[in-house]
Amino acid sequence: MDRTEVHDKLRTFVLNDMIRMPDYDLKDDEPLITGGLVDSFSLALFGVFVEETFNIYIPDPDLTVENLDTLNQMIDRVLQDMA
Amino acid sequence: MSIVSLAFAGYVLLVLAAYYALPRRPQNWLLLAASYGFYALWDGWLLGVLLALTAFNYLLAQRLAPAPTPPEIKGRQRGNRRLLWAGIGVNLAALGCFKYADFFAPEMNDLLDSLGITSSSVEIVLPVGMSFYVVAVIAYLVDVFRGQMPPSRDPVDFALFMAYFPKLVAGPVERARTFLPQLAAQRTVDNAALERSLALIAFGVTRKLVIADPLNSMIPAALFDDPGRYGALELWGYLLAYAFALYNDFAGYTSVVRGVSGLFGIELSRNFRLPYLARSFSEFWNRWHITLSHWLRDYVFYPTSRALLRRNPRRDNVPNLVLPPMLTMLASGLWHGPGWQMLAWGGLHGVYLVGEQMLALRRPVVPPGQQPLWRQAAATGVVFVLVLLAWVPFRCELPQAVNYWRGLADFSSLQRPTFRLAIVLIPALALDWMQRREELAVLGWPRLVQATLLALETLAIFLVLQADTGAPFVYGGF
Amino acid sequence: MTRPSTLHLRFPLGQTLALALALVVVIAGMAEGAARLLLDGSDRPTAIGSENPTLDVKIGMLDRLDAEGGVDCIFLGSSVVLNGLDPAAFAVAFRTQTGTDITCYNFGVPALTAQSAGLLAELLVERYEPRLLVYGFTLRAVGERSAQAAEVYDSIADTPWVAYQRGEANAQGWLVEHSTLLRHYLAYRNWPHDDYTTWRAQFTDAPPDGYEPFLVTRPFDPATIETPSYFRAYALSPAELDGLETILALSDGTQVLLVEMPLPLFVLEMFDGGAAGYDALLSGEIGDLAAAYDVPLWTTSALDLIPAVGWAEDAHHVNHRGAQLLSRWLAEQVAQAITTGELAL
Secondary structure, three states: OOHHHHHHHHHHHHHHHHOOOOOOOOOOOOOOOOOOOOOHHHHHHHHHHHHHHHOEOOOHHHOOHHHHOOHHHHHHHHHHHHO | OOOOOHHHHHHHHHHHHHHHOOOHHHHHHHHHHHHHHHHHOOOHHHHHHHHHHHHHHHHHHHOOOOOOOOOOOEOOOOOOHHHHHHHHHHHHHHHHHHHOOOOOHHHHHHHHHHOOOOHHHHOOOOOOOHHHHHHHHHHHHHHHHOOOOOOOOOHHHHHHHHHOHHHHOOOOOOOHHHHHHHHHOOOOEEHHHHHHHHHHHHHHHHHHHHHHHHHHHHOOOOOOOOHHHOOHHHHHHHHHHHHHHHHHHHHHHHHHHHHHHHHOOOOOOOOOOOHHHOOOHHHHHOOOOHHHHHHHHHHHHHHHHHHHHHHOOOOOOHHHHHHHHHHHHHHHHHHHOOOHHHHHHHHHHHHHHHHHHHHHHHOOOOOHHHOOHHHHHHHHHHHHHHHHHHHHHHHOOHHHHHHHHHHHOOOOOOOOOOOHHHHHHHHHHHHHHHOOOOOOHHHHOOHHHHHHHHHHHHHHHHHHOOOOOOOOOOOOOO | OOOOOOEEOOOOOOHHHHHHHHHHHHHHHHHHHHHHHHHOOOOOOOOOOOOOHHHHHHHHHHHHHHHOOOOOEEEEEOHHHHOOOOHHHHHHHHHHHHOOOOOEEEEEOOOOOHHHHHHHHHHHHHHHOOOEEEEEEOHHHHEOOOHHHHHHHHHHHOOHHHHHHOOOOOHHHHHHHHOHHHHHHHOOOOOOOOOHHHHHHHHHOOOOOOOOOOOOOOOOOHHHOOOOHHHOOOOEOHHHHHHHHHHHHHHHOOEEEEEEOOOOHHHHOOOOOHHHHHHHHHHHHHHHHHHHOOOOEEOOHHHOOOOHHHEOOOOOOEOHHHHHHHHHHHHHHHHHHHHHOOOOO
16 A cells, blocks of 8 residues: 555545544644644544554554644554554 | 652752762662652651562563564554453552552451451551552553563663652653653753753742642631532632642642753653643643543553444444543542542543533534634633532532532622632733743743743742741640 | 763853842842831831741830830730730839839730740840839749640740841841841731631731730639649749749849739649648749849739639639739839839839
8 A cells, every 4th residue: 555545545534534524625734633623532533443444553652642643644654554 | 758848859969969970870770779768758668569569560561572473453462461451450459459448448447347357457558659650550561561662671770660759759650661761871961951950840849839839728728628608709719729729739749850850861741731721621631630641541541442443433422432531531530539529520521521522523623723712712711610610529528519519609698719819820820821832931031031030939939938837826825 | 981971061050040049139129128118117017927926926016116115114924924914004003103104015925934934035135125024924834844835935946036036047037137028028928828817917906015805704613613734743844944044044134023923812722732832832942043033023822912803714814804903013013112122123
C-alpha cells in the first residue's frame, strides 16, 4: 500500500467517522487534536480502524497528540508500522 | 518534610552539591540513597513497603516480555498474560491493603474481634506516595508485557524510577518509557535549564503559599461539615475558593518538584494546564492532573473503548459511548480515595463526559478555537460550574454534599463570603494569565519585568507568612 | 579524557535575581517611607506578631500611650490582674489622695505565671520606664506550672520581637522593631484566616488602659466552687521563683510592688493548711525574697476586701465591682506608702 492509498483511506475515515463532516476542507497538516476536532473517543476509533484496515496495532499510550495530531502524522505512523 | 519548606530546600541543596561532583552512574546511586533517605524521614517501614514492591516488580518484569513470535496483528505483541495480571493484582492489593483499609476498617475490626485479635494492633497507615508509584509501575508492567519497552536491566535505575524523591510524594506519574532513558543518559544543567527550574519553583511556591494556603484558611472551618449554616452566596463563593485552592495547591506542588528535578537535569511532566479555562470536559481532563488523566486514558479508557469498538465499531453504540468514560472516571474516583463520595465525584465526571459525547454526536464538530468568543466563554463557564459542583462530593461526605448542593440553590440568606477572597483570587487569575500560552513565557519578558515580578512575589510571600500558623491560641482563665 | 560534567553554566549568572533583590529593597523602602508619613502618630492599632494575642495587642497600646506622654505605672500579672485592677479607678482614687495625676496601664495576660512575668517585666521596664511596677499574683503564679502556663511562656519567649528586645539578634525582631509598615501590617496579618474578623476585633476593641472587666455579674454559688487544682499538693516552683526574682531585681531602678491578688476566704480554706497555710507560704519563702530586695509585699486575701457581690462566678476573679474596690484600695495604699516613704515614686 503506498502513501497515496493510505492517505485517502485515512482522510475518508477522519472526515466521515472521526469529525463527521465529509465536506470539511481538511488540510494534511491541520492540527486535529490540539485544534479540538478530535478527542480520545475518536482516537480509540482510529486505533481500531487501523487494526482492521492496515492490520497494524498502535499501542494505547501512542494514541497521543505528540504522535497523531495531523493527518500527515497519522499517515507517517501507519506507514512506519506497516514497514 | 514539606516540599515547600526550608528543610526540603536544604535537603535538595545538600544532595545537589554532591550530585554535581559525581559522574552519571554514581549520580543515580546518590539520587536513590537521597530518595530512600527522604522517604525514611516519614517512617522507616514505609520504605520497607517501597523496597518490597520495587524488588517484586523488577523481577516480575524480567519474565513479562513477549516472545519474539510474530503477532496476529502487527505490533500487537503480548507477553505472559497470567504473570501480568498477577503483577497488577499484587500492586493493587498492596495499595488496597494500605489505602482502603480505613474504608473497610469496621468490617475488618468485627472480623478480627471475632477472631479474638484486638483491632488496634493492626492499625494501618497509608504509605505516602504509594498511589502514585503503584500506578506508575503498573504502566511499566503493561508496557513491558506489550513489548513497547524492554524490562529494565538496571536495578538501581529501576529503583530510582519508583523512588525518585522529587516525584515520590505526589507525582507527577511518570512513564518508565520516558523516565528510564533520562536516567541512562548524561544529564546537563545549563543556564536555560537553571532559569527554567528556578522559574518553575518560583511559580510553584507562589501558587502554594500566596494562593492555595490563604484560600484554604479563609474557608470557614465548618463549611463542608455543616453547609446548612451558610447562605447560597457564601456556598458558591467558598466553593470557588476551594476549587482555586485545590488547583493552586497541587499545581504549585508539581511546579516546585518539576523545578527541583530540573536542577538534577531530569525533566518531569507537566500536570496542569490552566484547567479552569477548559471549554469541554475532554479538554478539562487534558488540563487537570494530566499525568494521571493520561494514565487513566491509556490504561483504562483506551483498552476498554477499543475492546468494545472491536465488537461493534459504531461510535454511537450505547456501551461504546457509556462504559469507557464511566469506568475510567469511577477508577479515577477510587484512586483518589475509598468511599461513596469519591465514586460520586468520579461518576459525575463520567456522566459529564458521556453527556458531552452524546451532544457531540448530534451535531458536526466545530473546533472550539473556531467558535465565536462568546460561545467559547459560555462553554468555559458551563464546564467550570459543573466542575465546581463535582468538587462538592470530592470534599465532603455524601449527605453533606447533598445539603451543600441544596444550599447552592437556596437564596433565602444573602450573606456574602468575605471580600478577602478577592485579594487572593485576583493574583491567582493573574498567574494563570501569565501562563496562558507558554508555561514559562515570562522568561522571554524583559529582565526588569521579570525582576519586578520576582520582587513582588518575594514580598507577597513574606507578608502571607506573617499570618499565625498554629492552632488558635487558647485563652485560659487563671 | 575529561569526565562529562552535569553543570554547564555560563557567567555572568543571576542578574535577574540580583535585580529582584535590589527591587525588594527599593519597593519595601518606598512603602516604609509612605507608611511613616501616613501612619506614624496615627491611632491605628499595631502589633508585634506574637502568637500570644494579649501581648500582641498590649505592646501596641502601650507604645501609643508612651508616645502620648508616657506611662507612670504598669500593673503586670495574669487574668486576676487583667480583670482586677482598673487604671481609671486607680487614677481617680490616687488623685483624691495625692492631688496628682497618674497614668497606669494594665498588662494582665491570661495564664501568665511568674517566669513569664519576669520576662515581660524586664522588657516593659526597659522600654517604657514606668515609675511603679505592680506585680499582682496568687500562689498559682509561683507554683508548679500547668501545661497552659507553659504554653503562654513559650508564646511570649518565642515571639521574635521579644527575643530581639532581650538581646537575641534576629531579622524578624529587628524588622518589627524598626518598620512602621510591618507593625501596622501585623495587626492585619491574619487576613487569610476564616476567623479574621474576631481576631482583628481584639485590636480595634482593645481598651486603651488594658483593663478588661469581668462583666458577668452573676454571684458565685459556694456549693459549686471546687478546690482549685493547683491547691492539691502545692509546691513552689524554682523556675517561677527565679521569674519572681527577676521582677524583684528590677527594683534597682524602678519602684516594684508585689501585691497578692485576693481570693475569697472560703476558697483559701480549701488550701492545704487552710488560709493560714496559704499565708504562711506567702510570708515565708516569697516574703523573704521580697524582703531581700527591699520590695514591699502586700497581701489582700486576709483583708477580706471584696464582698460577695464583688466576685466573678468562678470565685477566683473579681468582677467589675470588685475591681473598682480593689483598685481604689490599692491607690489609697500606694498614696499612703508614698507618704510614709515605703514607696518611692
